Amino acid sequence: MDKQVHIVCFDAPAPPDYGGVIDLYYKIVALANAGIKINLHYFQYKAERNHQGLEQYCHAVHVYSRKSPWQCLASPLPYIVASRINKELIQRLNGDDLPIVFEGVHSCGVIPFLTNKNRKVVVRLHNNEAAYYQRLAQTETSPLKNFYYLVESNRLERYQQQLPKHLSYAAVSERDRVVFHEKYGLEQTSFVPPFVPWQEINAEAGQGKYCLYHGNLSVAENKAVVLWLLEHVFSKTDTPFVVAGKNAPQKLADKIAQHQNIRLVNNPSDEEMERLIGEAHINILPSLNETGIKLKLLHALFRGRHCITNEAGVAGSGLNELVHLAEDADAFSTLVQTQMQQAFTEKEMQQRVQLLHAYNNQRNAAALIALL
Known part of the structure; x- marks a missing residue:
């Protein structure tokens, strides 16, 4: 052509x-x-x-x-x-x-x-x-x-x-x-x-080590999501959590440091972010915004295990079947506790292969x- x-x-x-x-x-x-x-x-x-x-x-x-x-x-x-x-x-x-x-x-x-x-x-x-x-x-x-x-x-x-x-x-x-x-x-x-950039599923079946939120931490919406997760989900359980992303403000870093079960990875390299997503057992990615498409969710689905989000996080993507949905703090907390006990299976991986073909x-x- x-x-x-x-x-x-x-x-x-x-x-x-x-x-x-x-x-x-x-x-x-x-x-x-x-x-x-x-x-x-x-x-x-x-x-x-x-x-x-x-x-x-x-x-x-x-x-x-x-x-x-x-x-x-x-x-x-x-x-x-x-x-x-x-x-x-x-x-x-x-x-x-x-x-x-x-x-x-x-x-x-x-x-x-x-x-x-x-x-x-x-x-x-x-x-x-x-x-x-x-x-x-x-x-x-x-x-x-x-x-x-x-x-x-x-x-x-x-x-x-x-x-x-x-x-x-x-x-x-x-x-x-x-x-x-x-x-x-x-x-x-x-x-x-x-x-x-992700054209093949590269997730691993089995059990991961922690629950991960990732995003650009200098963006107001992402900061608001992390603060909400800290207050309503991460601090209510002993589950290990990791927050990773670019340019975390000092106030956010200080709040994360108050919790023994939560770790901040600030400005990870591309290779480190790939590793963090791949080794997580759950990628938790709620959104406050229904517009566009959440590429960090796609990243997690191509590279990670279980994904938890809300309706806003998956709206318009056609990927509802691949995620676990929650809309309030109690539902997020419950899903985190139950999914941490559930191994990620080859069957779930094959389902992703079928639906992510749209991308x-x-x-x-x-x-x-x-x-x-």
Whole structure:
């Protein structure tokens, strides 16, 4: 296949170390392996992020800077959108009529500036961003950040209502597909599962050593989840627990240190995180947010044993059969105690093989190419 596309990313796609960027990185690899020539465009605003490792998969790479909040003060658009409207990007996209994939509503601010209104455009919906920012506001303790999240959520709600109806959209979860189709009137919305590094089940049957929560611990929602687990689940039992992830705040580290049965692993390497997930007997991953898809849950299902979450954590993934569900503290505590006694079996592993086939990158690349 000799097809070229532009991919406009809201962030640098490497390293692939958090949800949305994992999808970007492995999507580029999968599309290139399917014969697509990729013109990559991305916004770089953190010095440590770039496109390292993707050079061989891209026909061309262009890097842009985001506008500062002060440059966007007069704009009624959400900041995540207004800050990515770039004249140089617009000129490059208008230099040909190739199909474009816009990654996230973040990147959609340049769509009105495209001269060819009949051009093939696909928007990758990583999240219901209005709902996501509303949830961030609910979990944020800083008054200034809380105000920003509320304003951004309201602006995103209006912006998502105005997204062009004639374009194609690809949601990362079935739940988001339904929301964007029914609430926002985007009739051409498909469910294309996220692209992930895990393509084979690599879990081990038998018994693990502890119960693990993992995530980016600098994110307000994840901090709130850990604090809830500490107070309502981890402190109620002698079960060994491990909390692992990036950039744990000192206050969180201090709270964890108060409990003898709970251990913090701060900023583990990729190899150490793989080991922690693989050696755990239970991966416990409740979520406060129903939007998008929880890639850390997928990671646990490909690499770990038992998984406990809530309905919000598995919504739209089609993976309910592979997890144990709880909705309150007592249910989580009970499941932890019962599942710690239950060996993880080969039968459960085979069930994962069948259901996780939906997250095959080659298959999902073909589904995305069909939209182009």
